[in-house]
Amino acid sequence: MDHIKHNYIQVDRLKLHVAEIGSELSPTVLFLHGFPEIWYTWRHQMIAIAKAGFRVIAPDYRGYGLSDVPAEPEKTSFADLITDIAIILQSLAVSKVFVIAKDFGGMVAYIFAIFFPEKLAGIVTIGVPYMPPQALQQIQTLPEGFYMRRWQEPGRAEADFGRFDAKKVVRSIYILFSKSELPIAGENEEIMDLVDPSTPLPSWFTEEDLEIYAASYRKSGFLTGLQVPYRSFMERVEPPNQDPNNLRIEIPALFITGEKDYFFNIPGMEEYLKSGIKNYVPNLEIIYLPEGSHFVHEQFPDRVNELLLNFLKLNKY
Secondary structure, eight states: OTTOEEEEEEETTEEEEEEEESOTTSOEEEEEOOSSOOGGGGHHHHHHHHHTTOEEEEEOOTTSTTSOOOSSGGGOOHHHHHHHHHHHHHHTTOOSEEEEEETTHHHHHHHHHHHOGGGEEEEEEESSOOOOHHHHHHHTTSOTTBHHHHHHSTTHHHHHHTTSOHHHHHHHHHHHHTSSSOOBOOTTOOGGGGSOTTOOOOTTSOHHHHHHHHHHHHHHOSHHHHHTTGGGTTOOOOOTTSOTTOOOOOSOEEEEEETTOGGGGSTTHHHIIIIIGGGTOTTEEEEEETTOOTTHHHHSHHHHHHHHHHHHHHTOO
């Protein structure tokens, strides 16, 4: 970890934090985090992949981690994140890149791939696959108490989270998202109420890890993270002059999911992965990890690193 450099890149009057390791002459791998994650979620992967001969870049999105918070977090959009990534890569003189993304970072990665197909050598997502608008719409059919729908409601999560400090919020989300059940609150309870305070952290996530997350969220707060992805969830971000019904991703692709990832239990998701997704990502391989949770890259880092390195070496440019 001591070899990871921390830099800041100016984008739209914001300083965006970028963690980096590896030679600038090597093929580049861009890591994109999810929620409630920050760059640190990739700590195991960054070291292993840099040692294998790659340059590794892991930014914090605007409003996340050590990056500046926008003046109006509630106006942040997926389009902003796509622009930020393009500027980061340009600033670092990266013309071609592998993208490895987790959770909603997979949505960012695939949108980026649609806008800039010439910049991508390959794409890997963990936990969340490529999802066209009709697949995203399926999530809106889940009960009102499903966490994603609850957090779409302005003020609801702010009031829920506001009962606790940042460390308790992150702790609860990590515990909740490590389970296989869909997080759905009852009519008279909030999402944070779904976690028993006596529940221990997952064995693969330490108190030291938690404190790093907590420190970053004490700085940034949760407003930008609630806006993107949750309140921007159905935002349509499409390149000009392209048929929105034919958004195929032709580059090599890999999807890694834990068999006990709660996201896998969204109605229709299993069938979509079996028979629908390759209509959009024809060169996709799907790998299921037994006992894997939504944080499979932290839970089983050695296995995930092996899969990532196999993919990178096979498609190395």
